[in-house]
Amino acid sequence: MTDTGSPRSSALRRRLSQINPVWVLLVLLIAAIIFMNPRFVEPTGYMNFLKRAAPLAILAAGQVYVIVSGGFDLSVGSLITLVVVGSSMLTNNDPAATYWVIPLMLTMGLGVGAINGLIVCFLRVPSLIATLGMMITLNGLAFLWSGGAPRGYLPDTFRFFGRELIRDVPLVRFIPVSVLVLIVVVGVFAWAMHRTNLGRHIHAIGDNPVAARLAGVPVNRVRITAFMISGLSGAIAGILLGGFAGVSTDVGAGYELQAITAAVLGGAQLLGGKGSVPAAFGGALALTAIFTLLNFLGLPQPVRQVVQGLILIAAVALAMHRRKQTGT
Amino acid sequence: MTAPMIAMNGITKSFPGVRALSDVSFDVRAGEVQALVGENGAGKSTLIKILSGVYHADAGEVHMNGEAVHFAHPVESLRAGIAVIYQEFSLLPERSVAQNLFLGREPRTRLGLIDTSRMRAEAREVLSLFAAAGHIDPDSLVGSLNVATQQVVEIAKAVSTGARVVVMDEPTAALNETECEELFATVDTLRNRGVAIIYITHRMREIARLADRVTVLKDGEVAASFDTLPSPDAIVRAMVGRDIEDFFAPKAKPDEIGDPVLTVRGAGNDVLRDIDLDIRAGEIVALAGIQGAGRVALAMALFGEAPFATGDVTLAGEAVSFRSARAAIAGGIGLLPGDRKSEGLVLMQSVRDNGMLTSRAFAPLWTSDQRNDNADTTRMDALLDQMEIRAASYEQDIRALSGGNQQKAIVARWLSMRPKLLIFIEPTRGIDVNSKAGIYHLMRDLAREGAGILMISSDLPEVIGVADRVLVMQSGRIVAEFPHDASEQDIMHAATAETEVAA
Ligand SMILES: Nc1ncnc2c1ncn2[C@@H]1O[C@H](COP(=O)(O)OP(=O)(O)OP(=O)(O)O)[C@@H](O)[C@H]1O
Ligand SMILES: [Mg+2]
Numbered sequence: 001m002t003d004t005g006s007p008r009s010s011a012l013r014r015r016l017s018q019i020n021p022v023w024v025l026l027v028l029l030i031a032a033i034i035f036m037n038p039r040f041v042e043p044t045g046y047m048n049f050l051k052r053a054a055p056l057a058i059l060a061a062g063q064v065y066v067i068v069s070g071g072f073d074l075s076v077g078s079l080i081t082l083v084v085v086g087s088s089m090l091t092n093n094d095p096a097a098t099y100w101v102i103p104l105m106l107t108m109g110l111g112v113g114a115i116n117g118l119i120v121c122f123l124r125v126p127s128l129i130a131t132l133g134m135m136i137t138l139n140g141l142a143f144l145w146s147g148g149a150p151r152g153y154l155p156d157t158f159r160f161f162g163r164e165l166i167r168d169v170p171l172v173r174f175i176p177v178s179v180l181v182l183i184v185v186v187g188v189f190a191w192a193m194h195r196t197n198l199g200r201h202i203h204a205i206g207d208n209p210v211a212a213r214l215a216g217v218p219v220n221r222v223r224i225t226a227f228m229i230s231g232l233s234g235a236i237a238g239i240l241l242g243g244f245a246g247v248s249t250d251v252g253a254g255y256e257l258q259a260i261t262a263a264v265l266g267g268a269q270l271l272g273g274k275g276s277v278p279a280a281f282g283g284a285l286a287l288t289a290i291f292t293l294l295n296f297l298g299l300p301q302p303v304r305q306v307v308q309g310l311i312l313i314a315a316v317a318l319a320m321h322r323r324k325q326t327g328t
Numbered sequence: 329m330t331a332p333m334i335a336m337n338g339i340t341k342s343f344p345g346v347r348a349l350s351d352v353s354f355d356v357r358a359g360e361v362q363a364l365v366g367e368n369g370a371g372k373s374t375l376i377k378i379l380s381g382v383y384h385a386d387a388g389e390v391h392m393n394g395e396a397v398h399f400a401h402p403v404e405s406l407r408a409g410i411a412v413i414y415q416e417f418s419l420l421p422e423r424s425v426a427q428n429l430f431l432g433r434e435p436r437t438r439l440g441l442i443d444t445s446r447m448r449a450e451a452r453e454v455l456s457l458f459a460a461a462g463h464i465d466p467d468s469l470v471g472s473l474n475v476a477t478q479q480v481v482e483i484a485k486a487v488s489t490g491a492r493v494v495v496m497d498e499p500t501a502a503l504n505e506t507e508c509e510e511l512f513a514t515v516d517t518l519r520n521r522g523v524a525i526i527y528i529t530h531r532m533r534e535i536a537r538l539a540d541r542v543t544v545l546k547d548g549e550v551a552a553s554f555d556t557l558p559s560p561d562a563i564v565r566a567m568v569g570r571d572i573e574d575f576f577a578p579k580a581k582p583d584e585i586g587d588p589v590l591t592v593r594g595a596g597n598d599v600l601r602d603i604d605l606d607i608r609a610g611e612i613v614a615l616a617g618i619q620g621a622g623r624v625a626l627a628m629a630l631f632g633e634a635p636f637a638t639g640d641v642t643l644a645g646e647a648v649s650f651r652s653a654r655a656a657i658a659g660g661i662g663l664l665p666g667d668r669k670s671e672g673l674v675l676m677q678s679v680r681d682n683g684m685l686t687s688r689a690f691a692p693l694w695t696s697d698q699r700n701d702n703a704d705t706t707r708m709d710a711l712l713d714q715m716e717i718r719a720a721s722y723e724q725d726i727r728a729l730s731g732g733n734q735q736k737a738i739v740a741r742w743l744s745m746r747p748k749l750l751i752f753i754e755p756t757r758g759i760d761v762n763s764k765a766g767i768y769h770l771m772r773d774l775a776r777e778g779a780g781i782l783m784i785s786s787d788l789p790e791v792i793g794v795a796d797r798v799l800v801m802q803s804g805r806i807v808a809e810f811p812h813d814a815s816e817q818d819i820m821h822a823a824t825a826e827t828e829v830a831a
Contacts, residue, residue: 269676
């Protein structure tokens with residue numbers, strides 16, 4: 001017989017094995033960062049880190065919706081670009097314009113998501129292709145809109161979200177506005193994914209669309225909503241990035257794959273059915289931590305890309321391995 | 329007496345939160361059929377997966393021909409001559425029968441090309457071993473064959489690779505009466521060829537027809553093993569721990585049957601023709617017929633999945649024409665699909681989520697998943713308790729549950745919706761006797777509460793035992809109607825007889 005004497009240790013082991021590995025990875029990476037730069041433990045250190053991670057983390061939280069529903073959204077990177085370029089064109093250095101431009105951009109994000117969803121649901125184009133097409137289209141639009149040379153600056157009222165700090169906060173001294181935005185967005189997205197009917201349906205249609213349909217789930221409506229949430233996350237990320245990265249026609253480039261990588265690092269099941277918003281958030285922090293470490297090591301941008309590519313492949317391979325092990 | 333072909337001794341296996349098997353010993357000899365039976369979740373499939381190397385036992389050992397063996401992977405057990413026929417097939421539907429039979433070991437010409445004519449000839453030879461397969465054309469695509477024939481091909485493949493042990497896990501679950509007979513003939517052939525056969529089933533008739541010996545598992549332990557064929561009652565007693573008295577629920581009394589819930593007049597579509605149908609409140613109507621007779625097509629037409637093109641449908645007095653499952657459910661129809669895995673379950677979600685799937689589908693998207701107008705978590709848990717579902721917890725992924733327990737969760741899903749008309753497609757496929765009785769009584773209770781029930785079943789004793797009225801379909805039409813005391817022969821005859829084909 002097996003070791004019957006240690007039920008407690010086996011229960012503990014089970015509890016431990018249920019911890020998402022992304023948190024372990026994140027702790028290790030943060031420890032490495034602190035080791036290389038002890039000042040990271042001060043508010044300036046970790047708040048800046050969170051601020052830099054915010055756009056990716058928000059994007060990953062939105063991407064999880066599409067991945068769990070059984071698809072991919074490759075259009076969010078160029079959506080970011082379009083939001084930044086479009087905002088700079090529309091505000092045209094008028095600080096007061098921010099108040100209508102931001103709602104407009106959020107609506108545009110939802111709209112792009114809705115179109116992605118409609119194409120996938122009704123034209124039956126696989127989401128990988130549909131959103132790839134959307135990515136190219138939006139990139140082109142951003143280029144056309146700006147005439148290839150985006151005009152200067154966004155007004156400070158617009159950059160408030162990406163750049164400003166709220167000072168004199170007890171305990172942490174200051175909080176960047178973008179970190180507040182991050183907390184609110186991830187909180188709301190996590191709630192909608194894990195505590196509402198919508199979230200259950202997103203899991204169900206990614207798990208088995210036929211069974212979901214036969215059980216009465218409004219499959220198309222749910223799928224389109226998932227893409228809209230991802231589009232919304234792209235617009236929010238774009239508004240933050242416009243705040244601290246400035247205007248160019250490649251601000252968003254590559255973000256879509258980073259978001260997918262982050263979601264998969266967080267254990268989201270490719271092809272749908274399983275995934276977690278908090279864990280995707282953890283995945284985004286881990287990915288940002290890896291980039292931070294590479295920076296410390298003084299490695300140039302191309303190396304960073306190589307590493308990111310390898311991480312994506314490794315994370316997906318791991319996800320596929322897990323899928324096979326659990327026998328689906 | 330020779331050493332048994334397979335002997336498993338003291339097998340123990342635990343999953344997180346459940347002990348699936350404890351100290352199970354089991355053997356099977358060449359040229360015999362050993363039936364393995366037990367309630368849902370008793371551990372039958374787990375035992376087989378340990379034999380074939382899918383799972384690894386926590387304790388115990390496996391001997392083959394007297395020698396200890398350790399299979400780390402199904403490929404190894406297959407190489408040693410153990411073939412497992414699962415309900416889901418492993419054949420490639422887009423390839424021909426011959427290609428499937430010789431997959432990965434095709435006969436070659438001297439130039440190294442595939443020798444198609446030899447492959448075809450050898451395929452014919454292998455198939456001719458089986459009475460039920462004699463007529464199969466080696467060139468036909470596997471996907472174009474019916475389920476039973478595919479199964480024969482799968483078994484033929486096992487035999488041609490030299491399998492000395494064949495395991496069948498509920499092989500008849502997807503078969504109709506005639507197809508079952510074909511399978512039994514195939515099993516006889518295997519036995520006569522000296523193959524050791526382990527046969528898992530929930531149907532007593534199959535045990536009586538096939539088994540030489542019977543082993544009963546209960547709660548992961550061997551409850552009884554019989555060296556000669558025991559009476560069905562003895563098996564049930566060992567399985568359930570008591571006698572089952574009223575297996576079928578009583579039929580409806582005349583005063584329990586009310587007004588029509590559903591009326592269909594002159595309806596048809598691509599597959600269905602001239603459908604006239606009435607189902608009254610309080611009544612259980614069974615649809616019998618062979619595979620492809622249009623029974624499922626009729627269910628799917630009523631459910632809006634593949635709607636009628638012509639004709640009139642009235643539901644509870646109102647004219648309706650549902651164009652989607654969602655509309656049909658909103659109108660008061662429920663449907664339990666016949667293929668649990670591919671049409672019924674969301675496998676990666678919890679037992680409770682599977683139960684609440686439909687009630688949530690009709691609640692607002694942005695509200696809490698914990699409660700809605702039709703169900704809340706406490707009430708769903710009570711329903712699941714009432715169905716006696718065996719699970720470590722209702723938060724557990726439903727994937728890990730045994731087939732029967734999965735089916736009960738889908739039944740609970742519909743119970744929470746209280747539909748006016750409930751369509752059951754093969755409701756007890758893969759379900760143990762005790763739960764079968766539970767489901768029959770539940771159907772009757774639902775009917776008594778005023779629902780109309782339409783049941784599609786390929787299990788004739790079930791059709792006769794459950795239904796108040798039996799309709800028989802053939803080639804897309806309803807060709808006969810019988811009262812509840814019809815005989816199996818009458819129904820079989822109506823289902824297969826050449827009808828006076830009207831133009
Ligand atoms: N991978 C798994 N993880 C956790 N529990 C499991 C797993 N596989 C099986 N179980 C549990 O082990 C027990 C035995 O399951 P098993 O599938 O062997 O039953 P069975 O006798 O084949 O039932 P059925 O007649 O319904 O097919 C059940 O309680 C089941 O929930
Ligand atoms: Mg089983």
